[in-house]
Amino acid sequence: MEEIIKKREVPPLPEDIKIQMVSRGALPSQTIKDxxxxxVKEIIEKIRSGKYLSVMMAPDEDNEEGYLMMESSPDLxxxxxxxxxxxxxxxxxxxxxxxxxxxxxxxxxDGQSVFPLKCTMRDRALAAKCVEWYAHTCEPxxxxxxxxxxxx
Numbered sequence: 001m002e003e004i005i006k007k008r009e010v011p012p013l014p015e016d017i018k019i020q021m022v023s024r025g026a027l028p029s030q031t032i033k034d035x036x037x038x039x040v041k042e043i044i045e046k047i048r049s050g051k052y053l054s055v056m057m058a059p060d061e062d063n064e065e066g067y068l069m070m071e072s073s074p075d076l077x078x079x080x081x082x083x084x085x086x087x088x089x090x091x092x093x094x095x096x097x098x099x100x101x102x103x104x105x106x107x108x109x110d111g112q113s114v115f116p117l118k119c120t121m122r123d124r125a126l127a128a129k130c131v132e133w134y135a136h137t138c139e140p141x142x143x144x145x146x147x148x149x150x151x152x
Contacts, residue, residue: 002149005090010143018138021058026110030054040135048128050074054109055131059138068134070127071115073106077127078115081140086150090140091119092127093147119147 017040023030024043032043046052047070058067066083079092094117102117121127126144133141140146 002147004093005140005146005148007145008142010141013133014136017135019057019059019135021056021061021063022135023056024052024109025054026056026108030109035135040132043135044128044132047131048125050124056109057131057134066138068131070131071106071108071113072124072127073104075122076104076106076117076120077122077124078104078106078120079127079130080119081134089149090146091149092121092130092144093119094121095145098147 015037017035017037019035022032022035022040022043024032032039034042043052043055047055053072055070056063056067059065064084066081066085068081069079071078077092081090082088097118097120100116100118104115104117104120106115106120108115130141130144133139133143
């Protein structure tokens with residue numbers, strides 16, 4: 001079942017980093033070793049500036065508990081969070097494209113994934129905030145509307 005979760009007030013960002021794994025793509029060689037507070041700040045700046053087009057984060061090293069995935073082109077961003085415990089996915093979305101079945105023209109880091117155009121956005125600064133929030137909380141950023149999908 002799909003539902004839109006509206007943005008709400010954003011509490012202060014916690015100081016601790018909760019993720020245990022981060023990479024700038026799907027390949028093992030793309031793992032980022034520094035997941036300290038300063039390392040995460042550097043990742044966020046590279047997302048904001050467009051230097052990182054792909055980022056994967058997870059609360060555990062094997063992505064079994066869930067993950068955040070960001071894949072992008074120079075102008076479109078696909079951002080999704082998956083929680084394995086609740087089998088729930090949250091994705092960014094374009095309200096004008098919710099009825100679209102088109103694929104987004106984004107080159108995936110794994111070379112095979114396909115992203116729905118309706119689940120894209122163009123705001124790189126907002127995407128960076130979402131990634132930063134996830135690194136600190138392992139939860140969707142409350143300052144953005146999300147398309148939430150749960151198993152029926």
